[in-house]
Amino acid sequence: MLTVYKVGEHDRAVVEEFHKTPIGHHSPALQRVLNVFRSEPTAGKYVLICTKPHKQWVLGQLTGERGKPVKILKDQVFTRLEDAEREVFHCGCQRVHIRILARYP
Amino acid sequence: MHSHFSVRVAEVQQGEGKMKITGYCDKLSAAPDETIKFMVNCELPTYTVEVVRLICGDTNPKGPGVKETVVKTPIDKTYKGRKQTIEAGSYVTIPSNPLLERLGSFSLQALIWPTTPEKGRQMLMAKFRERDKAGMALVISERDSSVGLVLGDGHGHEEILTTGKPLLAREWYFVGASYSAETREVALYQEPFAHYPLVSDAAEVHTKTKIASIGKNQSPLMFGACRSGTGRGKLDSKYNGKIDRPRLANRVLSRAEMEMLKQGPVPVQLSSAVIGSWDFSRDISSLKVTDTSPNSLHGEVVNMPARGMKGYNWTGEVMNWREAPEQYGAIHFHDDDLYDAGWEVDFTLTIPAALKSGLYAARLKAGAEEDHIPFVVKPAPGKEKKIAFLLPTASYMAYANEHFATNAALVELVGGRLAVLDKQDLFLNEHREYGTSCYDSHADGSGVCYSSRLRPILNMRPKHTSTLGGFGSMLWQFNADTHITDWLEAMGYEFDVITDEDLHYQGFELLKPYRVILTGSHPEYHSRQMWDAMMAYQLHGGRLMYLGANGWYWRIAYHPEVPGLIEVRRNEGGIRTWAAEPGEYYHSFTGEYGGLWRRQGRPPQMIVGTGFTAQGFDISAPYRRLPDSLNPRAAFIFKGVGSV
Structure with a gap:
């Protein structure tokens, strides 16, 4: 990680903001959390693979090894980029033990 | 894999990176009556070509939409597909020459700055054909990441003799090897320029090989790689790192004689022994590689390794290679360097006089696959x-x-x-x-x-x-x-x-x-x-x-x-x-x-x-x-x- 800031349950207040606006300008508190989540090493990092231009994407994971195929998580299909962001954000929250009280509708 | 909590996954798939048709052209722009050559790799039996005027390439449904208009030209046809591949990796090649083919005993030496010594076998200086193990090569060995000499009899047998001391990455070394065809004696030298406590990476080895004579191969002398065959056989054992001042002699040189050759011009007393003494600080802006020995075994770089690179003797006082080229005698080779894919031409287009200036592409279609080659x-x-x-x-x-x-x-x-x-x-x-x-x-x-x-x-x-x-x-x-x-x-x-x-x-x-x-x-x-x-x-x-x-x-x-x-x-x-x-x-x-x-x-x-x-x-x-x-x-x- 590039930052010394430790994300944890004390950051739970930012979850709702991310649910509402996964892509866009964020509050400093949310941006701080995202900076930590998104600074993970390449191995295991989530990416999206476009399967129908501007209509459908499937989640994938980088291996961190040069030239190795991207792992495609075939049943994780999204028709809105924002939903994919929320899913990956939830993974980050789980990792640092932030409870997701309500999923985005 | 680090500890990402995973999303729920039932099925994982790999290897989606397929494009069965790709291509390029030899120039990006041409005026009417000028000709553009197109090179295509197509793994399907046939493909069709049309020329389109490109107006908009944005697939976003909320945007202007993809717009291209077909322009009739003589290249609108169905073509037979053929696979064309790319061979990345840079090296120097010196054409085969009687002086090289006649070698019995020999000495090889260079200054090197390896960047991936642990990668596996890497050719520093090779007159070697991998397929039938014909010839000899100064290498970084796959066995222990140390400097080695590979000797092959041309009948499928090779022996590799190594110093046994792993090289450090991004450190300069003097390396050398000699072989006597008469006695089968081999000497190996590996001398670091920097010394670190607790690191043992210097070696001098004197040993004997079982290989009685080196197989003839008609292959070029190569620095940074070798080929499996004589012609355009597959590139093999590609090196990552710098090479400075490579030398080749037609007899066993003592370490003291190697030292005399290390730096500059060939001393008179060694001029009959030296086959080649290459100076990469000459012609830095060129593809040329110059041999300063009387034999003039000049060569060229392939796939653009980096030149104007600091050599083993860079003092830190000079920043510009033009001011002290002798401190920039290194070439940095990479196993993924590429200049010209070198594909065969599939079709050519002479720009019709009536075609108005603009952005165009050759649109290639093969089944559901498509590629555009813009010009x-x-x-x-x-x-x-x-x-x-x-x-x-x-x-x-x-x-x-x-x-x-x-x-x-x-x-x-x-x-x-x-x-x-x-x-x-x-x-x-x-x-x-x-x-x-x-x-x-x-x-x-x-x-x-x-x-x-x-x-x-x-x-x-x-x-x-x-x-x-x-x-x-x-x-x-x-x-x-x-x-x-x-x-x-x-x-x-x-x-x-x-x-x-x-x-x-x-x-x-x-x-x-x-x-x-x-x-x-x-x-x-x-x-x-x-x-x-x-x-x-x-x-x-x-x-x-x-x-x-x-x-x-x-x-x-x-x-x-x-x-x-x-x-x-x-x-x-x-x-x-x-x-x-x-x-x-x-x-x-x-x-x-x-x-x-x-x-x-x-x-x-x-x-x-x-x-x-x-x-x-x-x-x-x-x-x-x-x-x-x-x-x-x-x-x-x-x-x-x-x-x-």
């Missing part, structure tokens, strides 16, 4: 229109086949969202032989300072999206610039298209006929010739519409001998994905100081009135008008735009 039709001389769109092809080359989404850990962070990959990204991730961009690092971690267009550039395509592109259409460089051609067409303007490369070679003359020049969305890379031409154009009253940002930022050079090749040195500062090593800030192509134009007294403000200060890749936002925009002199620009 520019220039106006016939004297037939220029008033408006020219200057296509920033130098910037396309700098970004050619970038691997941001799959290599760089920071894309999600700077983009403010997940990286989105399309078919080109997946293909390039798995097909590293398609080469790198000047944003990538080589497999050994060193920065990529050259980029070529003589290969399929799969991100220079309509319909391509880039994870760097703004949220929405996600366009970057080439495909973003089709918004400009679309606008010009929609407004009904008559316009010409010209390229950066035309500007570099033709200078101000190219721009003179035009009342206005339009830039692309991201005209970031400029040679001195391009910069001077644009300044001259403006000083002579020419109008420049800057339709992008981050313009006139990095300095580049075009290769002085061969086409389609640029150089970027990422010096000092600037937003950059790698940093040039100290002492390696000068272009090898020209000797010019590289890096940012603004560090050379030519800030972008001199050309376009504004300059790069920061960047973001998340969301796009509108400009806000400042008070000076209300000056009546600027009214014509702001007509129809809301007030402050």
Whole structure:
């Protein structure tokens, strides 16, 4: 990680903001959390693979090894980029033990 | 794999990186009656070709839509598909020669700076044919990452003798080996220039081999790789790192004799023993490699290894290779370097006289697969229109086949969202032989300072999206610039298209006929010739519409001998994905100081009135008008735009 800031349950207040606006300008508190989540090493990092231009994407994971195929998580299909962001954000929250009280509708 | 909590996954699939048809052409622009050659790799039985005028390549349903119009030309046909592959990896090749073929006993020596000693077998100096194990080679061994001598009898038997002391990466070593055909005695030398406590990496080994004679092979002498066969057999054992001052002699040299040869000219007393004494500090701007021995066994570099690189004797007092070339006698080889894919020509197009200037592509279709090979039709001389769109092809080359989404850990962070990959990204991730961009690092971690267009550039395509592109259409460089051609067409303007490369070679003359020049969305890379031409154009009253940002930022050079090749040195500062090593800030192509134009007294403000200060890749936002925009002199620009 590039930052010394430790994300944890004390950051739970930012979850709702991310649910509402996964892509866009964020509050400093949310941006701080995202900076930590998104600074993970390449191995295991989530990416999206476009399967129908501007209509459908499937989640994938980088291996961190040069030239190795991207792992495609075939049943994780999204028709809105924002939903994919929320899913990956939830993974980050789980990792640092932030409870997701309500999923985005 | 680190401890990501995983999303729920039922099925994992790999290997989606397939593109069964790809291609490139030999020039990016041509005037009527000039001819363009097209090279195609097609893994399906047949493909059809049509020429299209590219208007817009944006697939976003909320955008203008993909627009291209078919233009009838003689190349509209169905062609037989054939597979054409790329062989990446740079090396020096010295043609086979009786002096080399006659070798019985011999000595090999060089100064090396290996970057991936643990990678496996890597050829430093090889007159070796892998297929039947014929010949000899000074190598880094796969056994223990130490220096070794490979001897092969030409009947499938080889022996490798090593020093047994692993080399450290990014340290200089003197390395040498000798073989006596009479006694079968072998000597090996491995001498580090730096000494560290607790590291044992120096060795001198005297031993005997079972190989009684070295197999003949008619192969070239190669530095940095070998081939499996005599002709264009597969490249093998590719080396990552620097080689300086390689030498070859026709007998066993003592260590003291090797020392006499190490530095400079061949001493008289050794002149009958020396077969070749290569000096990479000669012809740094060239593909040539010079042998300074009386035998003149000259050769050439293939696939553009980096030149103008610090040698073993760089003092740190000299920064410019032109001032002390003897301190820049190293070539840095990379196993993923690429200049010319070298494919066979599949069809050619002579630009019809009636075809108006613009952005075009050869559209290749094979079943459901498709690729576009873009090219520019220039106006016939004297037939220029008033408006020219200057296509920033130098910037396309700098970004050619970038691997941001799959290599760089920071894309999600700077983009403010997940990286989105399309078919080109997946293909390039798995097909590293398609080469790198000047944003990538080589497999050994060193920065990529050259980029070529003589290969399929799969991100220079309509319909391509880039994870760097703004949220929405996600366009970057080439495909973003089709918004400009679309606008010009929609407004009904008559316009010409010209390229950066035309500007570099033709200078101000190219721009003179035009009342206005339009830039692309991201005209970031400029040679001195391009910069001077644009300044001259403006000083002579020419109008420049800057339709992008981050313009006139990095300095580049075009290769002085061969086409389609640029150089970027990422010096000092600037937003950059790698940093040039100290002492390696000068272009090898020209000797010019590289890096940012603004560090050379030519800030972008001199050309376009504004300059790069920061960047973001998340969301796009509108400009806000400042008070000076209300000056009546600027009214014509702001007509129809809301007030402050």
